[in-house]
Amino acid sequence: MRTRLEGMDCMALNRDFIGRAFPPSEPYEVSRVKIREFAEAIGDPNPVYRDRDAAKAAGHPDVIAPPTFPIVITLGSDALLDPELGLNFAMVVHGEQRFEYQRPLRAGDVVVTESTISGIRSIGRNERLDIQTVVTTVEGEHICTSHNVLIERGA
Amino acid sequence: MTATVKYDEVEVGQEIPERTYPVKRLDLVKYAGASGDFNPIHWNENFAKSVGLPDVIAHGMYTMAEGGRFVTDWAGDPGAVIDYGVRFSSMVVVPDDEGAEIVISGKIEEKREDNTVVVALTARAAGEKVLTRAKATVRLA
Numbered sequence: 001m002r003t004r005l006e007g008m009d010c011m012a013l014n015r016d017f018i019g020r021a022f023p024p025s026e027p028y029e030v031s032r033v034k035i036r037e038f039a040e041a042i043g044d045p046n047p048v049y050r051d052r053d054a055a056k057a058a059g060h061p062d063v064i065a066p067p068t069f070p071i072v073i074t075l076g077s078d079a080l081l082d083p084e085l086g087l088n089f090a091m092v093v094h095g096e097q098r099f100e101y102q103r104p105l106r107a108g109d110v111v112v113t114e115s116t117i118s119g120i121r122s123i124g125r126n127e128r129l130d131i132q133t134v135v136t137t138v139e140g141e142h143i144c145t146s147h148n149v150l151i152e153r154g155a
Numbered sequence: 156m157t158a159t160v161k162y163d164e165v166e167v168g169q170e171i172p173e174r175t176y177p178v179k180r181l182d183l184v185k186y187a188g189a190s191g192d193f194n195p196i197h198w199n200e201n202f203a204k205s206v207g208l209p210d211v212i213a214h215g216m217y218t219m220a221e222g223g224r225f226v227t228d229w230a231g232d233p234g235a236v237i238d239y240g241v242r243f244s245s246m247v248v249v250p251d252d253e254g255a256e257i258v259i260s261g262k263i264e265e266k267r268e269d270n271t272v273v274v275a276l277t278a279r280a281a282g283e284k285v286l287t288r289a290k291a292t293v294r295l296a
Binding site: 034037038040041042043044046048049058059060064066067068071072075089090091092093094095096097098099100101103104147149153 | 176182185186188189190191192194195196202206207214215216217219220221223224226227228232233234236237238239240241242243246288291
């Protein structure tokens with residue numbers, strides 16, 4: 001990101017948030033409708049995202065979600081909305097993203113997310129924020145872990 | 156999990172043919188709704204330019220999703236993907252009328268135990284690499 005902005009201040013992110021773990025989210029129920037909507041939005045016609053029989057034929061109990069679907073429940077973390085953190089969303093771009101999967105999310109899963117800010121550091125004029133989010137079912141089954149790097153572009 | 160590609164039939168260095176995924180403003184609006192990421196840099200040209208961007212840019216996750224689609228179409232089952240990570244190295248600029256194209260190709264980088272392989276992805280838009288360190292670990296049949 002080489003864009004330069006004149007006359008705009010980029011506040012440093014609050015380093016007190018490094019290592020902070022946030023309470024679990026409210027339970028989120030993964031629905032067939034939401035999976036289909038997401039698959040449509042990414043233009044992916046794969047029937048395992050829409051058709052229960054196709055998903056079952058592929059060995060899944062119900063329709064599964066595309067690999068990047070967990071972003072729906074892991075990006076909008078309350079952790080980032082705390083004004084004390086000082087994140088200016090207008091200046092945020094996504095730096096890196098990784099998912100480690102135990103299994104795909106599927107329709108009927110009721111999951112909670114738990115986020116931790118694992119790092120904050122300056123890279124040149126930018127601020128880098130590392131967030132780790134663990135997704136588990138309400139029964140306690142670990143589904144996936146998301147590693148998210150956000151870059152707040154500096155002036 | 157039933158990947159259709161067989162581990163024994165895959166070699167390190169093997170290439171997965173390139174595919175092109177067009178992206179229009181409408182796709183970004185749909186993606187904003189589906190993902191919940193309504194950052195106006197992804198749909199409002201005036202806003203995007205006011206924060207120093209050349210134009211509306213695609214969500215990084217939209218590009219990552221197309222990379223995921225590339226891998227799952229190859230492997231035959233999305234459930235076969237056990238790890239997927241990318242670094243967003245450049246923006247996909249999406250002009251209003253013509254839109255943009257994301258061109259993705261892949262190569263088998265490594266064969267591991269447990270029938271897993273690491274696929275290295277290359278993604279370009281307007282000649283720029285938009286993803287780097289893009290790798291998916293997939294469990295094959």
